[in-house]
Amino acid sequence: MAxxxxxxxxxxxxxxxxxxxxxxxxxxxxxxxxxxxxxxxxKGQAVAAKRSDREASEGCVLCKAENGFGAIIxxxxxxxxxxxxxxxxKLTQDILxxxxxxxxxxxxxxxxxxxxxxxxxxxxxxxSGITGEKMELDGYLTxxxxxxSCYNHQNKNMLCTMVALNKAVDSQYGHAVAxxxxxxxxISLDEKDVPEQVRKQEFEIAADKAREEGKPENMIERIxxxxxxxxxxxxxxxxxxxxxxxxxxxxxxxxxxxxxCTVVAFKRFTxxxx
Numbered sequence: 001m002a003x004x005x006x007x008x009x010x011x012x013x014x015x016x017x018x019x020x021x022x023x024x025x026x027x028x029x030x031x032x033x034x035x036x037x038x039x040x041x042x043k044g045q046a047v048a049a050k051r052s053d054r055e056a057s058e059g060c061v062l063c064k065a066e067n068g069f070g071a072i073i074x075x076x077x078x079x080x081x082x083x084x085x086x087x088x089x090k091l092t093q094d095i096l097x098x099x100x101x102x103x104x105x106x107x108x109x110x111x112x113x114x115x116x117x118x119x120x121x122x123x124x125x126x127x128s129g130i131t132g133e134k135m136e137l138d139g140y141l142t143x144x145x146x147x148x149s150c151y152n153h154q155n156k157n158m159l160c161t162m163v164a165l166n167k168a169v170d171s172q173y174g175h176a177v178a179x180x181x182x183x184x185x186x187i188s189l190d191e192k193d194v195p196e197q198v199r200k201q202e203f204e205i206a207a208d209k210a211r212e213e214g215k216p217e218n219m220i221e222r223i224x225x226x227x228x229x230x231x232x233x234x235x236x237x238x239x240x241x242x243x244x245x246x247x248x249x250x251x252x253x254x255x256x257x258x259x260x261c262t263v264v265a266f267k268r269f270t271x272x273x274x
Contacts, residue, residue, distance in 0.1 A: 003027050011036055021130070037117060043129040058083040059271050060092040061139065063160035065148035069103045071096060072160045072269045073110070074139035075124065082131050089157065091127055095120050095137070107140040141267040149174025153182045159270040166264045169257035179243070180250055181266050186237035189263055194236065202231050237263060 003026045011022040011033065021040060029035035059076035060083055075092040077083055098120065099110045111121040118126075120137075128135040145164035149171065153159040161181040163174050180186075188194045206227035210220050233239045238251040245253065254261040 003031055007031060007033070011040075040129065041118070041122065041126050057271070059138075060089050060157045061152075061160045061269055061271060062089075062092050062096050062157060063150040063152060063162055064096050064100050065143075065150050065162065066100050068144060068146050068148075069100055070143045070145070070148040070150060070162045070164070070267075071100050071104070072139060072141045072162060072267055073099060073137065074269060074271060075135060076138050076271070077131065077135050078133040082133050083157070085131075088127065088131070091123065092157075095123070099140070103144075104140075105142060107137060110140060111137060139269040139271075141269055143265050143267055145265065147174065149178045151175060151178035151182055153179075158272060159268075161268045162266065163263055164265040165254070165261060167258050167261045169254075169261055173254060173257045173261070176242075176244060176253070177237075177250060177263060177266075180240065181237065181268050183243050184237075184240055185268065186240060186266070187235045188237070189266070190236045190238045191232045194232070199228075203228055206231070237266060 003023055007026055008019055008022045011026060012019060021043070022036070025036040025039040025043075026033075028039055057076070058078060058080050059074050061072065061074045063072040064070065073092065073096045075088070075095065077088065082088055094115070095110065095113075098113045098115065102109070102113060104110045104113070111119065111124075113120045115123045116126075124135050124137060141162070143162050143164050147165040147168050149163045149165070151161045151163075153161075159182055161178045163178040163181060165174050165177075187198065203224050206224035207220050209227075210223040211217075215223055233241075238249065240250050242248040242250050242253045251262065254263070
């Protein structure tokens, strides 16, 4: 039986594979659509296994919040060319939509979700076979809140942030703070949320610097504590200078919306080294 262009187009719509690959798969499967899909899937598995040692440093990062649940996810690949491909971006969006709809807490839960004729993990493998590049899901971060703002930096799908506020205020406030998180990359909400290991390390650095400057030993601790205040101002989101008005801290900016408004959680993910 001759392979028809209609069947080729149908298989392409179902798998996303190239026209040439669809034609070959249908010919090999004697025009059996299910068998052709399996041939394409096995090709994807073979490509994924062959390229498992390659570095996937490019990709697509997207974020979404809906019904009190927000998530950031990254689908990584090897080249910028594939990362910007419309089908690749759509796959990332489809996976994110499923993850948010099912309120998945972990990446393993996301990978196990049904998608097409298999799972999300299968869909990623299939896409790897189509593009010939290694692909992997990475960077899955979530927030649960009724007041989540998402931000995709410059809509380039490389850096996304989410911010949860404790109150429902005008959306501009959450959006502005999400932009702040993207620009300033804070490590915590405030002083008490700084990891203890980071706190100790920064204090030791401040103390050592004071000693190198020849400060009296009996003043070292006080000087180090003063420098830690500067560290908190630079690294804690609520203490940071607000990027849109340096006269305000982020905490002060949110008080313009409501005197009790504050950030309760934030997430940030980027594919770029910083």
